[in-house]
Amino acid sequence: MQNGLVISLDGMGGDHAPQIVIEGAHLSRQKYPQATFIIFGDENKIKPLIKKYPGLEAVVELRHTAERITSEDKPSIALRNGRNSSMRLAIDAVAKGEAQCVVSAGNTGALMAMAKFVLKVLPGITRPAIATALPTKVPGHGAVMLDLGANVECDPKNLLEFAILGGVFSREILKIAEPRIGILNIGSESMKGHEVVKEAAELLEKASHLPGKYIGFVEGDDIGAGTVDVVVTDGFTGNIVLKTIEGTAKLMASLVKQSFQSSWLMKIGFILCLPGFVVALPAFIALKKRADPSSYNGASFIGLKGLCIKSHGGTNAVGFANAIGVAADMALIQFNEKIAQELERMGIGQTQPETVEDTAA
Amino acid sequence: MQNGLVISLDGMGGDHAPQIVIEGAHLSRQKYPQATFIIFGDENKIKPLIKKYPGLEAVVELRHTAERITSEDKPSIALRNGRNSSMRLAIDAVAKGEAQCVVSAGNTGALMAMAKFVLKVLPGITRPAIATALPTKVPGHGAVMLDLGANVECDPKNLLEFAILGGVFSREILKIAEPRIGILNIGSESMKGHEVVKEAAELLEKASHLPGKYIGFVEGDDIGAGTVDVVVTDGFTGNIVLKTIEGTAKLMASLVKQSFQSSWLMKIGFILCLPGFVVALPAFIALKKRADPSSYNGASFIGLKGLCIKSHGGTNAVGFANAIGVAADMALIQFNEKIAQELERMGIGQTQPETVEDTAA
Numbered sequence: 001m002q003n004g005l006v007i008s009l010d011g012m013g014g015d016h017a018p019q020i021v022i023e024g025a026h027l028s029r030q031k032y033p034q035a036t037f038i039i040f041g042d043e044n045k046i047k048p049l050i051k052k053y054p055g056l057e058a059v060v061e062l063r064h065t066a067e068r069i070t071s072e073d074k075p076s077i078a079l080r081n082g083r084n085s086s087m088r089l090a091i092d093a094v095a096k097g098e099a100q101c102v103v104s105a106g107n108t109g110a111l112m113a114m115a116k117f118v119l120k121v122l123p124g125i126t127r128p129a130i131a132t133a134l135p136t137k138v139p140g141h142g143a144v145m146l147d148l149g150a151n152v153e154c155d156p157k158n159l160l161e162f163a164i165l166g167g168v169f170s171r172e173i174l175k176i177a178e179p180r181i182g183i184l185n186i187g188s189e190s191m192k193g194h195e196v197v198k199e200a201a202e203l204l205e206k207a208s209h210l211p212g213k214y215i216g217f218v219e220g221d222d223i224g225a226g227t228v229d230v231v232v233t234d235g236f237t238g239n240i241v242l243k244t245i246e247g248t249a250k251l252m253a254s255l256v257k258q259s260f261q262s263s264w265l266m267k268i269g270f271i272l273c274l275p276g277f278v279v280a281l282p283a284f285i286a287l288k289k290r291a292d293p294s295s296y297n298g299a300s301f302i303g304l305k306g307l308c309i310k311s312h313g314g315t316n317a318v319g320f321a322n323a324i325g326v327a328a329d330m331a332l333i334q335f336n337e338k339i340a341q342e343l344e345r346m347g348i349g350q351t352q353p354e355t356v357e358d359t360a361a
Numbered sequence: 362m363q364n365g366l367v368i369s370l371d372g373m374g375g376d377h378a379p380q381i382v383i384e385g386a387h388l389s390r391q392k393y394p395q396a397t398f399i400i401f402g403d404e405n406k407i408k409p410l411i412k413k414y415p416g417l418e419a420v421v422e423l424r425h426t427a428e429r430i431t432s433e434d435k436p437s438i439a440l441r442n443g444r445n446s447s448m449r450l451a452i453d454a455v456a457k458g459e460a461q462c463v464v465s466a467g468n469t470g471a472l473m474a475m476a477k478f479v480l481k482v483l484p485g486i487t488r489p490a491i492a493t494a495l496p497t498k499v500p501g502h503g504a505v506m507l508d509l510g511a512n513v514e515c516d517p518k519n520l521l522e523f524a525i526l527g528g529v530f531s532r533e534i535l536k537i538a539e540p541r542i543g544i545l546n547i548g549s550e551s552m553k554g555h556e557v558v559k560e561a562a563e564l565l566e567k568a569s570h571l572p573g574k575y576i577g578f579v580e581g582d583d584i585g586a587g588t589v590d591v592v593v594t595d596g597f598t599g600n601i602v603l604k605t606i607e608g609t610a611k612l613m614a615s616l617v618k619q620s621f622q623s624s625w626l627m628k629i630g631f632i633l634c635l636p637g638f639v640v641a642l643p644a645f646i647a648l649k650k651r652a653d654p655s656s657y658n659g660a661s662f663i664g665l666k667g668l669c670i671k672s673h674g675g676t677n678a679v680g681f682a683n684a685i686g687v688a689a690d691m692a693l694i695q696f697n698e699k700i701a702q703e704l705e706r707m708g709i710g711q712t713q714p715e716t717v718e719d720t721a722a
Binding site for chain 1: 435
């Protein structure tokens with residue numbers, strides 16, 4: 001492990017790269033002044049951007065590559081032909097020990113395939129998962145959900161491993177001392193759901209030394225209610241649920257906006273409210289920050305020997321800076337060492353991981 | 362088919378029954394003045410309630426039963442032992458042709474098991490589904506999603522049938538002339554997802570005379586965006602997605618409320634806004650109505666020979682009235698006759714339904 005904090009960045013991944021990557025790195029320095037960056041990508045595009053932000057050049061090592069993975073590339077093709085892409089080289093830097101973590105806003109499937117191939121799965125874990133923190137009604141109390149799409153089909157043992165990985169994430173990143181772990185299902189009664197969730201429930205009930213407390217099945221409305229801290233699910237359901245949360249939040253915001261625009265009375269009311277809005281501005285900003293999706297940007301690929309964070313492809317610089325923050329936090333608390341300790345405590349750790357071919361999403 | 366509109370009500374189903382059932386029936390008469398009701402349940406409790414609402418007694422036939430299905434009853438037990446329950450008798454009234462539709466806020470699993478057993482599946486349909494309309498960003502333009510929990514595991518043919526049922530629902534109930542039908546998945550590319558959705562996509566691409574246009578895979582955030590009219594999914598995913606939508610809407614409302622309560626500045630700002638709020642009140646009420654879950658209450662069990670509507674168990678009287686409205690609308694447009702015409706047009710209708718034992722959820 002190096003001194004300090006070195007973060008590897010895929011300079012060319014995402015809809016608005018490289019702009020958001022460079023600006024995001026700049027923004028993240030406020031919270032992580034000790035951070036230095038290795039950035040991979042087209043130096044003709046990236047170099048001028050770096051110069052725009054005072055002091056950034058001194059903490060960035062720019063490594064040129066003209067190749068990049070696009071959002072259309074199939075994971076298998078990206079893995080085979082993308083050896084010199086900015087994404088692959090950014091991951092390689094973690095495998096070589098040059099950086100403690102990598103952040104990319106590029107193609108999720110390609111990133112997961114490359115990260116699995118290059119970084120390998122942790123001993124005791126069969127498959128890595130994608131995890132992210134979500135807001136809940138309880139202030140300052142986030143929930144973590146996994147898997148969000150790395151594993152379309154899961155067996156009960158996969159779900160048990162997700163519970164362990166998520167429990168450590170909740171404790172170490174979200175600072176919840178005794179995380180409540182639940183399996184996402186269509187009802188809380190034990191007879192509900194399909195065989196995989198029923199068998200996973202049995203495994204979790206029997207498991208000793210879990211990093212948290214297994215509380216049984218939870219439902220979709222428990223996620224935001226703050227009644228569960230670790231939401232365990234397969235990647236098909238998890239991905240759809242995550243996008244449903246995003247879509248519903250957008251819908252609600254849109255309904256409010258439409259109602260303000262819909263009538264003259266509402267417009268006059270809005271103008272009359274302006275002095276009140278100005279007085280309350282700081283509280284509104286706090287609300288916006290709490291409800292803003294970019295505040296929750298940064299999905300962690302967990303269960304791998306290196307730290308890899310996926311930023312939303314369409315994010316802005318603030319969102320990318322948040323993803324860098326997730327990576328930095330995980331590196332600083334030595335997340336993978338914590339996972340290894342947990343697996344040892346549970347007596348797990350000798351299992352052979354599946355081969356990369358089997359697990360490629 | 363009777364003259365007029367006769368609606369059968371399970372007087373004892375739901376957390377706040379019989380109050381919400383009786384008040385809901387009363388409220389629904391504003392929109393459906395021609396409606397009459399057969400209400401099943403405990404006459405000692407229901408009779409005094411009916412007398413509270415002017416004119417209601419004249420349009421209600423109250424049939425006494427002391428038995429009821431509780432929310433804890435297993436569907437199989439309810440089916441075997443609940444022959445004299447208010448829920449079962451309310452369904453029987455539809456099977457006997459005494460009413461055109463039945464509404465219950467009781468135990469979903471028991472209601473589906475009984476409805477399948479008593480009403481039977483429509484010719485050409487293998488399994489009934491639970492469907493509901495959801496709000497979208499586009500004013501006046503709802504989306505229908507199915508299945509919401511009747512079928513935990515589905516094969517591709519089930520999903521094709523859901524597409525047909527949902528297409529007719531969208532056209533006849535939501536008044537969308539050419540519904541866009543999509544399969545819920547983790548990405549829009551054809552390589553995404555598990556085998557069932559991939560094979561269902563092939564079936565839908567090949568299907569001729571669909572009641573709508575198949576647009577491919579859709580994602581969780583398409584539901585609220587108004588980019589799809591019929592969201593086809595298995596009952597496991599659909600149920601979790603529905604509850605996630607409810608939970609996220611509650612979370613958003615809670616975040617706004619908390620921010621108003623969180624600071625003195627926000628409270629002062631709120632007071633300064635009051636004149637504006639008063640002016641804009643009608644628009645706020647319209648917004649609340651549009652965003653209020655009870656405006657969307659009433660999930661239809663479709664694919665059965667009789668019309669059966671499930672109200673949310675925890676709903677209020679307004680929500681129950683809305684569920685009655687869904688039932689009334691489906692009865693008035695003769696929904697099942699429309700389904701039969703559609704199946705005939707597609708050349709489907711000779712398939713033998715599965716036996717009740719196989720399909721009990």
